[in-house]
């Protein structure tokens with residue numbers, strides 16, 4: 078059901094936890110399953126220097142957030158905003174159709190964290 | 199959102215993994231979220247002597263399966279079959295309404311494991 082990349086990011090998730098003094102915090106709750114995602118970012122000179130996530134969500138949500146946070150670290154705000162849910166799934170090598178809503182959690186939480194950062198600056 | 203009992207069973211799940219030579223194996227996939235649950239049981243003299251679960255599901259699924267497997271170990275097949283989803287949630291001290299479908303995974307997988315055992319015996 079799940080490929081090796083998804084399983085790796087599920088079993089060894091990157092960037093799990095909280096940031097001290099985050100520059101932006103985003104949360105998003107899935108209307109499909111009720112799961113919540115929190116993503117926090119650190120920003121310096123318009124570049125995302127660090128990102129962490131926390132979730133009570135399923136393996137696909139964990140794998141997607143692990144991948145998504147890895148993808149945005151080192152990117153500019155504009156580059157990070159341009160990353161689509163489809164790209165996260167592509168980097169994961171695919172997800173079962175029924176689990177696409179789990180990867181949307183990461184995508185939306187990132188956008189919400191960037192929005193929070195923009196509002197504060 | 200989640201009480202201490204749920205968080206404890208999520209952070210320190212009991213009975214995770216596979217059994218060697220299980221007497222019954224049940225799997226169930228949620229039509230709501232697409233997550234899968236596997237539960238295996240060992241049975242001796244009509245009593246469930248051990249149980250293990252594996253899931254790619256969310257925190258609520260993990261907490262429910264941890265609690266449900268703990269509840270059936272030491273019970274007779276009939277007693278285990280009589281355990282309802284409502285009782286699992288009660289033992290957990292409650293789950294948010296939107297997460298009830300996650301606890302159903304454990305309930306259905308147990309029934310499926312017992313059915314598998316019954317078919318083989």
Ligand code: FES
Nearest residue numbers: 231233255256300
């Ligand atoms: S959302 Fe799928 S098991 Fe909880």
